[in-house]
Amino acid sequence: MGLRLGEIAEYVGCELRGEPDTTIERVCTLQAGVADGISFLANPHYRQFLPDTRAGAVILAGADADQCPVAALLADDPYVTYARVAQLLYPVTAPESGIDPSAVVAPGARVDATAYVGPNVVIETGVRVGPGSLIGAGCILQQDCRVGENTRLIANITLCRQVVIGDRVLIHPGVVIGSDGFGIANDHGVWVKLPQVGGVRIGNDVEIGANTTIDRGAVEDTVIEDGVKLDNQIQVAHNVYIGAHTAIAGCTAIAGSARIGKHCMIGGAVGITGHLEIADGVVITAMTLVTKSIARPGLYSSGLASMPNKQWNKTLIRLRQLDDMAKRLAALEKKLDK
């Protein structure tokens, strides 16, 4: 589409150092800058590429402006400003409306006239799809699901019965919402299934990454609050509650009835066991295992960074001796005290 740099600066409310009439057509990286592209510098790892960039303009902090060889947009938070500029350059286009003739829509379902239902979609009885929403190819919406306004299900997503999705939600392919939770009781060695009769409620402005699974509640609902962002391949078990504006990176597994606060950031491949509570504002680094409630905001970890294998094997042997070492150390202290 193309925007003048001056327009962009005005839109995001940033000082522009450079020619306002330059046309920006796209985003680009610092390393592969192009004359009609706008880039950004937020992660210091990429500062090395600034002096030689050929981007048309760079969004950066004032402190980096002197090193910028091209037009600069000075931003308090370059990453956020870049996000807004990119949204301006790549607007989400409203889907065409209508129902593809190959879709199978049950008579009892209500799809708003401004919504789009793609090829081979299956919409069962009692489902409601709100205005402006997109149900991409191959999605399956089982009985009584509700999808809000301007929500996009990209493709091949399964909503089991009675799942409720809010407005402006974005769901990527392969996601399954509303599958049965893992509720089984052991009767003398044989597992008896607990019917999973709760539902799933997804708030507004939520994003859910590819192949993530969110189970329905056992009795009450599994709940994902407004503004939550879930990456790919996350497992959300039954009756989990995730507070508003929490972001969770890929492959994290959350066990049943865990309650996660607002504004948390949870790193990739984290494990969270069931029936515990994590306070608002907790940050957890990658591959940490959380086995107890966390009552205060702050940064938590238990991911073990890699070592050369020989060193690691020695460490493993010593770990198995650690309790013994502690006792021997105490014994030495005693001996010396005498």
Next chain:
Amino acid sequence: MGLRLGEIAEYVGCELRGEPDTTIERVCTLQAGVADGISFLANPHYRQFLPDTRAGAVILAGADADQCPVAALLADDPYVTYARVAQLLYPVTAPESGIDPSAVVAPGARVDATAYVGPNVVIETGVRVGPGSLIGAGCILQQDCRVGENTRLIANITLCRQVVIGDRVLIHPGVVIGSDGFGIANDHGVWVKLPQVGGVRIGNDVEIGANTTIDRGAVEDTVIEDGVKLDNQIQVAHNVYIGAHTAIAGCTAIAGSARIGKHCMIGGAVGITGHLEIADGVVITAMTLVTKSIARPGLYSSGLASMPNKQWNKTLIRLRQLDDMAKRLAALEKKLDK
């Protein structure tokens, strides 16, 4: 539907303390009890909610009965009894029979007249689907698969060629069974594929969670025995054997040719490496890595519980010094012995 409390007590063979004519319509939690709902107390974490519950009745151990302000059903194992009551209140309804006109069923396939095949299902040649089974919307059954009686494939499940599924099996959306195992041989830096010509056999009364994957065997079959319960996003590699009535929680990864016993319980996000054997009755806690065979029943672990990040970083530094610390400790002991 509604059941009298007296009927329920009789069905599960429990002593009822309370009015047998109360009608129970649903299950509920202790915290959000309703007058026509039945709840349970099994996890002591929830005992705090018992005294104030407004449930119509509670299933609990005799020792908790005095604290129960409403009707009580006394059970030896309240969780199992609750499971049976919930099954009574929410019976699995037999699917309607017949083949949706949008399904694509190959001429050579045999679908029992009492089975149901949903919209946009694809059934390839040689497939057999038994009486009372449900093949939900969007499922794909490739050549020569066999599905037993009263088995339910909820939706969007892929069975690759020649997969055999037993009776009363329940499979959730996104599951893939019979994909090629990861069999590759390194020929001077280039990977050569080993054709995966084994199959997959799933026993009776198995449940498989959303987006779980089970690879076909390299030569012989991958086998899941009767009564096994698999949660979501589990990876079962080629030629794995899982013994009867073993339950595995979400996101666990099992490498090729691992052999897992009967009546095991394996926590979430566990890793099990290949070509090893785990005895019957082994219990493994969340995020444990199993690298060697486990010969005896018992509880096994290696998941690292989280700490505040500052403390963890110190621990990581010390871990790297651990071998050195052990040597220094031994040297001190020697010195003091002299």
Next chain:
Amino acid sequence: MGLRLGEIAEYVGCELRGEPDTTIERVCTLQAGVADGISFLANPHYRQFLPDTRAGAVILAGADADQCPVAALLADDPYVTYARVAQLLYPVTAPESGIDPSAVVAPGARVDATAYVGPNVVIETGVRVGPGSLIGAGCILQQDCRVGENTRLIANITLCRQVVIGDRVLIHPGVVIGSDGFGIANDHGVWVKLPQVGGVRIGNDVEIGANTTIDRGAVEDTVIEDGVKLDNQIQVAHNVYIGAHTAIAGCTAIAGSARIGKHCMIGGAVGITGHLEIADGVVITAMTLVTKSIARPGLYSSGLASMPNKQWNKTLIRLRQLDDMAKRLAALEKKLDK
């Protein structure tokens, strides 16, 4: 089909000890050997089964030939030779060509006349599918995707817009390629989405396991080079680069902008954090967490092997005291030095 043992030996260039006219129809294991089957011995764990095998022939190293009770094919690398023999016995058959009448192919798409498009496939506008390729049942190819020659998408695979796949690629069910990367910026507590405008390029001879997800790039492309082999349920985030002939086992999670070299082998359930570089020829064992760049080839680890739970709990307590232990050890050393 059936091949003479003499033919097989000639094809793979190996010495045959045994009767060349024996007919081989299939592969088999040593344990379950059959007279018309060929097996192999590569993993020493299975050597115990050699003396009693009833296989028609065994591919093995010369050193094992004396223990072989049946015909032997002597190979420098029995596993690679076995792979080639198995490929000979189980050739990949060219798919029938044509488009199933239930597929929905947009007018603007170009599917080669020798390609096969299965039931309920959706092919959107601008897509190109090359000669000899197979697009199995239920696959969805969104706008402008390109699939090369003799590539096989088994079933139920989603390619989001503009994904480019090379020749002779094999993709298993449930795979999602080209979903949005997890690009979000935090604006005073609320997440702002960064449009993901890069693409995904998959080279030639790549294999991708069931339910693996590969996100599109934020600005530039996510790239999987030639000959890469990915197992099931791997997460590849935006702008990851995986060098040629690298193999990655199941459930590994790779964060954004990680750059992995050529000829690496990465074990299952490994976590790799973002914006780092791993050299060519690096090998990483199962459940390791990589948080920093690895500059040299070699073997790296941090997976903690399981212990009996009692021992592990003691170790965990001591781990929390480790920094204190180190200080006390140093104090003792000082004291003794005086």
